[in-house]
Amino acid sequence: MAAITRHPSPISPSFSDPVAIEGAGTRIEVSGQIGFDADGGVPSDFEQQARLCFEHVQRSLQRAGADMGDLVRIRVYLTDLGDYAVYSQVRAAFVGEAPPASTAVGVASLLFDAKLEIEATAFVPAG
Secondary structure (H helix, E strand, C coil), rough: CCEEEEECCCCCCCCCCCCEECCCCEEEEEEEEEECCCCCCCCCCHHHHHHHHHHHHHHHHCCCCCHHHHEEEEEEEECHHHHHHHHHHHHHHHCCCCCCCEEEEEECCCCCCEEEEEEEEEEEECC
């Protein structure tokens, strides 16, 4: 039986420390998700894009037999690091106040003029 242990960060709730994965199970890698809406467009509002990104991550995990509680790592690429506080609030709404190991990277631009892109890794213990 596998175990996932989340270690709280001594720095800030915005940061997370290691996530230890022990035992057998399935690792799921979710490709970068952009905040496309139902019409295939990318809304201009950052918070709406962030919510859509996490909804896409959530659906991807569900298709693979996992859920948001199985996340062990999130990588976000932001075109404006000033949006991090809003991103962090949206992330908390989807993953709770103890986020998985996370990385935020500032980038010059993303496809489709998106303001953020999220990649994720999940682990589902065997059995």
